Structure formats: C-alpha cells, structure tokens
Amino acid sequence: MNYYNALLLVNRHSRNGQRYAVSIAAQLELLGLKLIEEPIKHPEALSDLIRQYRDRVDLVVIGGGDGTLNAAAAGLVDTQIPLAILPLGTANDLARTLGIAASPIDACKAIATSQVRRIDLGWVNGKYFFNVASLGLSVKITNHLTKEAKSRWGVLAYAKAALQAIWQSRPFSAIISQSGESVKVKTLQIAVGNGRFYGGGMAVAADAAIDDHRLDLYSLEVMHWWQIAFLLPSLWRGEHGRASNVRSLHCREVTISTRKPRPINTDGELTTYTPAQFRVIPQAIPVIVPG
Numbered sequence: 001m002n003y004y005n006a007l008l009l010v011n012r013h014s015r016n017g018q019r020y021a022v023s024i025a026a027q028l029e030l031l032g033l034k035l036i037e038e039p040i041k042h043p044e045a046l047s048d049l050i051r052q053y054r055d056r057v058d059l060v061v062i063g064g065g066d067g068t069l070n071a072a073a074a075g076l077v078d079t080q081i082p083l084a085i086l087p088l089g090t091a092n093d094l095a096r097t098l099g100i101a102a103s104p105i106d107a108c109k110a111i112a113t114s115q116v117r118r119i120d121l122g123w124v125n126g127k128y129f130f131n132v133a134s135l136g137l138s139v140k141i142t143n144h145l146t147k148e149a150k151s152r153w154g155v156l157a158y159a160k161a162a163l164q165a166i167w168q169s170r171p172f173s174a175i176i177s178q179s180g181e182s183v184k185v186k187t188l189q190i191a192v193g194n195g196r197f198y199g200g201g202m203a204v205a206a207d208a209a210i211d212d213h214r215l216d217l218y219s220l221e222v223m224h225w226w227q228i229a230f231l232l233p234s235l236w237r238g239e240h241g242r243a244s245n246v247r248s249l250h251c252r253e254v255t256i257s258t259r260k261p262r263p264i265n266t267d268g269e270l271t272t273y274t275p276a277q278f279r280v281i282p283q284a285i286p287v288i289v290p291g
Contacts, residue, residue: 011064047075065089070267073128122194136189203238
C-alpha cells in the first residue's frame with residue numbers, strides 16, 4: 001500500500017453510516033493510514049471539501065451510498081486523488097460494479113492489497129454520474145423512495161417504490177439524438193448508463209462496464225404499466241435490449257429533449273432537467289479496487 005495520509009469522509013446519515021463510523025476509522029488506522037476525518041454535514045459541499053485537501057492527502061476514503069459518492073465526483077475529477085469506497089448506503093451499486101466487498105470492514109481491509117483502476121464517468125448538463133442518469137419512471141421511484149423506507153426495508157425499498165410508481169406512470173414523448181440522427185419516441189423511461197449496476201442491482205446492459213468508454217442507453221417504449229412486469233427479469237439481467245418494445249443503443253454522446261423540462265435522476269439524486277446533453281468521460285478518476 002502506497003498511501004499514508006487519507007481524508008476520511010463518512011456519511012453518518014447513510015443507512016449504515018452511524019453503525020460503522022468508529023470501527024471504520026479504527027480499521028484504517030490499523031492499516032497504517034494517518035487519517036484526517038471530516039464530518040459530512042452537507043453532501044453538496046463534499047467536492048469543495050475534497051479540493052481543500054488536494055495537496056495534503058494521498059487518498060480519499062468515502063463511506064456512504066451512491067448519492068454521497070455522486071456528490072464527491074466533481075472534487076475527485078478536479079484533484080485526481082485516488083478514491084476508496086466503503087459501502088454504507090442502501091443499494092451501493094457503484095461498489096457492486098467495482099467488485100468491492102459489501103461489508104464495510106472487509107472493504108477497509110482490502111485497501112491494503114488493492115490496486116488503482118481508472119474508471120469512466122458519465123456527464124449530463126455539467127453533472128457527473130457513476131451509474132445511471134434517467135428520466136421518467138425512475139424519477140417517480142426516487143420520489144417514493146423515502147429515507148425511512150430505505151432504513152426499514154433496505155434494498156427491497158427500491159422494489160416497493162417501483163411498484164408504487166409504475167401505477168402512476170404514463171408514457172411521454174422525447175427526442176433522442178446522436179451522430180446527427182434523431183428519433184422521436186413514446187416512452188415510460190429513458191436511462192443512460194455509465195457503470196453496470198443501478199437501482200439496487202439491475203444491470204443497465206448485459207455487457208456494460210465502467211471502463212468501456214461508452215454510454216448504454218435504453219428506452220422503455222411500453223404503452224401500459226402492466227407490460228413492465230414481463231420485462232422485469234430481463235431488466236435485472238441487463239438483457240432488456242432484446243425486447244421489441246425496448247430501444248437500446250451504445251454511444252459516447254447523446255442528447256435527449258422533451259416538450260417541457262423533465263427532471264433527471266443521476267445516481268439516485270434529482271440534479272438537472274431536459275433538454276439534456278450526455279457524454280462519457282473516459283478514465284476520469286482513479287479508484288481503489290480489489291486486486
């Protein structure tokens with residue numbers, strides 16, 4: 001391990017943050033890391049906090065969920081300090097994509113024998129994302145996914161919120177443009193993936209990877225909510241692109257526009273609106289992954 005000074009940022013408001021905060025610090029110190037601990041009071045200030053330590057630390061260790069990591073993305077890009085992830089959230093899709101242990105303590109121990117891997121980031125309207133940015137059904141799911149539900153039900157809260165949202169969803173019109181061509185679609189959801197997993201373990205595409213230098217887009221072009229039930233198994237495996245009512249494509253850049261602005265969910269947080277320009281940022285940041 002070539003790291004000595006580490007900035008430790010634990011979101012104690014994440015699902016398991018309060019439970020593991022003390023033991024995480026103790027485990028990292030056992031590895032020989034000299035820690036600078038900063039409390040996460042406001043996740044939106046995370047990137048600025050990381051920038052403040054750009055010349056003082058060799059490693060940024062973030063304990064939290066995908067939303068916490070999303071808030072840190074801009075600061076990680078600007079400083080290029082390697083990131084170590086301790087999964088403390090509900091879904092932990094980025095950790096799953098990178099093969100990081102689900103146990104925060106095991107993830108700590110693995111830092112000693114891990115390696116650095118550069119991963120891609122997605123970008124939409126100036127906002128970075130690790131996993132998926134989407135509009136339509138997923139936004140309704142996010143609105144139903146309360147902190148209380150995640151705390152009580154864990155990853156099952158995603159399924160519960162999805163069932164509630166599906167009943168309320170109606171198709172909307174959008175224009176998808178890439179490589180000089182545009183297509184108008186009627187859809188329940190458009191998702192643009194950078195990583196592999198999202199939504200508690202669903203795969204954005206069967207062969208998606210977080211360092212393949214591409215985005216994976218799919219559009220659920222179903223007219224009735226009950227049709228989604230037939231797609232659920234393939235959505236979980238990332239094989240939905242084979243269905244006749246699902247449009248899929250791979251790209252490096254894509255634009256999505258709608259008649260009126262629609263909110264966009266990036267890694268579980270509502271951060272921007274259509275019209276939206278998406279692109280992949282290859283090898284954007286260094287991350288510590290299992291050896």
